[in-house]
Amino acid sequence: MSVAAPQVFADQQVSGDHEQNTANLEEKGIAPSNSDFFPDADDKSPGVLRVEAIAKTFTSWHKVILFFSLFLVAYAYGLDGTLRNTFQVYALAAFGASAQTSTVTVVRSIVAACVQPVYAKVSDYFGRISILVICIFFYSLGIIVQATANNVGAFSGGGLLNQIGYTGVQLLVEVIIADTSSLRNRLFCSYIPAAPFLINAWISGNVANAALTSAVSWQWGIGMWAILFPVITLPLACIFWYAQVRAKRQGNFEGLPELKLASVSLWNDFFWKVDAIGLFFLAATLALILIPFTLAGGTKSLWATAHVITPLVIGVVVALPLFVVWELRFARHPLFPKRLLKERQIFCALAMAALLNTSWYCQGDYLYYTLVIAFNRDIISATRVTMVYSFVSVVIGFTLSIIVRYVRRLKSFIVAGAVLIIVAFGILIRYRGGYSTSDFAGLVAGEVILGIAGGLLPYPTQVLIQAAVKHERTALVTSLFYCAYNVGSALGNTIAGGIWTNTMPGHILNNLNKRGIANATVLAGEAYADPFTFIVSYPPGTAERDALNDSYREVQRYLCITGICIAVLLLAFSLGLKDTRLGDKQSDDNAEEDSIKEEEKN
Structure with missing residues (x-):
């Protein structure tokens, strides 16, 4: 494996074929501009060329340190993201806006989808480290705004700023892994940033409970990451800086043309390339x-x-x-290039990324509410159950990555994962509420099977879409994959939010009236706006609590039925994937074969 490193300074140089291009222009009496160093789709961008040049300086120990640094960064944003979901529930409840959970998440997903291609272009042109610097700023700024928010608008605005940073860091980690691993080892390496879930699944509930049951509350639970995250990213930044210094000492950058940030033509070209x-x-x-x-x-x-x-x-x-x-x-450069979309592998993989998250959020968006109210679980238990999917998927994913290293095929595992998602939703439709041990065990079983499917499907599909292109387009297709993933999140949250907001109030009111409870309209409004405060006054066994529990079970049934219907489409697209053999190189020699043949034919 080879290791990528970033471009830090814009006035440093680019390597490769552009040196010859520059010489040819000078022979013709033409002065090259910055736009000459932004090649078309068939050429490597400056950042990619730089990554390949710096990769030559890494030893095995440097690679170990690099992947450990990536693990630390992933651990930080993974734990923060997990806790954020729990803290967001209580923050919105405190603002009297529990039903707007989906709205907040949809907006964040839209932002995440739209910034993915931008980050891919920035990293390809100016280097991987440029993403890290930008993201740390937005990540920390968003946290500060959220932690000090006193209304839904400010909280959501902080969430958007934080999402800009969070998305970039996540993409940076995956792109670096793709830069530095062979296709055969790609799946195993891809699970390195997912490994923290093996720990976070069990400690996140305790951390959340400690914050929410103390004077610290959700504000500090969110705000502490404004300090912790920048510190944790320092090792990754340092190893990139050290790699660049080594490459410069070895003369890997000699004779390369300059890229000047003050150039109007550079930014004009960048504007069109980013679309x-x-x-x-x-x-x-x-x-x-x-x-x-x-x-x-x-x-x-x-x-x-x-x-x-x-x-x-x-x-x-x-x-x-x-x-x-x-x-x-x-x-001039579409967000979804027509040439790449002609590749069946890419089209099916993007569709699967969108459908997977759409189906998952149908059952997962309000899962925490359902656990606390319909199953009467405490904070620790409810948080841990919401993490079962992540924990199981990582365990299965790591196991699969070892098998795939020898089997070198992925499609059969992906199809099996799509089938298991359908099975899991069937179980979740059956077990969607109840105080008994068997009811709770049924829900956990459904989440475990969903986690097994999660280990067989998303990361393997990501590997196949990366295998479908040359190295110079790895960042682009990875960003498109995550873009589709976030579009799926937005769709899933929209569906869940639409069903929830349009059915839950009516169900609560009807169930209260069925039990002959006085002042049902007022109680229904209180239960809908802030269910966590409501259940403190009405413990299990009271008529009011039973009415609320029945409502949650009914609405969760609608959500899971919707999810299983979407999962059927997911299975159909999984059957359309090619069963690419994973080789020992960074990319497949026959990548983009279909689109190239189509262009030659035309």
């Missing part, structure tokens, strides 16, 4: 169409109001057509 206008239309389309579905329900239906209908109409009639027309007719 900034396409990103704007994509974000507008997703936001205008998806968010209203999470807001339209509640204790009072808002479907007929202007602030729900107007964005829906603009999104469907204006934003979506503009995005399609721009990408097909005017974008």
Whole structure:
């Protein structure tokens, strides 16, 4: 394996074929501009060339330190992300906005989807470390805003800033792994940043409980990461800096042309390569169409109001057509390149990434609420159950990665994972509430099977989509994979939020009325707005609590039925994947064969 390293300074140089290109231009009397160093899709970008040059300086010990540093960073953002989900539940409840869980998550998913291609381009042009610097800033700033928020708007705004940083760090880790590993070892290496879940699954509940049951509360539980995360990323930054110093001493950068940040032509070219206008239309389309579905329900239906209908109409009639027309007719470098989408492997993998998260969030978005209320579990138990999927998927994934190193095939495991998702949803439909041990065991069994499927499906699919392209497009397809993943998250949260907000209030009111409880309308509103405070006053066995529990079981059934229907589509796309043999190189020699043949034919 070889190890990648970043470009830190923009005035440092780029290697490879561009040196010859520059010489050819000078022979013709043409002065090369910065745009000459931003090659088309068939050439390697400056950052990629730099990664390959610096990789030559790494010894085995350097690689060990690199992957350990990646593990530390992944441990930090993994634990933070897990705790954040729990703290967000209590923060929104404190603001009286529990039903807006999906809305907040949808907005974050939209931001994550849109910044993925930008980060891929930045890392390809200016180096991997550039992402790290940008992300640490946004990550910490978002945390500070959230921890000091006193309303839903400020909390959501901080979440968006944090998501910009979180997404970039996550992509950076995966791209570095793809840069530094062969296809045969890629799956094993990909699970290194997932390994922290083996620890976090069991300690996250204790950390969350310690924060929420003390005077510290959710504010400090979120805010402490503004200090911890920058410190934990220092080893990764240092090893990149040291790798660059070694490469410079060995003369790997000699004779390379300069990239000047002050150049207008550089940023003009970068603007078109990133497809900034396409990103704007994509974000507008997703936001205008998806968010209203999470807001339209509640204790009072808002479907007929202007602030729900107007964005829906603009999104469907204006934003979506503009995005399609721009990408097909005017974008110089489309977000989803037509050439790559002609590859069956890439198209099926992107569809699976979107469908996987869509189906998962149908059952997972309000799982914590269901555990605390419908199953009467405490904070530690509920948090741990929400982590069962991650824990089991990592265990299965690591085991599979060892097997795949010798089998060198992935498709059969991916198809098996898609089948198991359907089985898991069937179990979750059956076990969706109850105080008995058997009911709780049924839910855990469903989550365990879902976790087994998670170990067989997402990361192996990511490896196959990376195997479908050359090294110079690894960051791009990885970003598109995560973009589709986050679009799936947005869709899943939208579906879950739409079902929840439009059915839960009615179910609570009906179940209270069935039991002849006085003042049912007021109680239904209180239970819907802040269920955690409500269940303190009405413990298990009271008529009010039983009415609320029945409501949660009924709505969770709707969510799981929706999820199993989406999982069937996931299975169909898994059957369309190619069973690529994983070789000992960073990328497959026959990568992009279909699209190349198509271009030659045309």
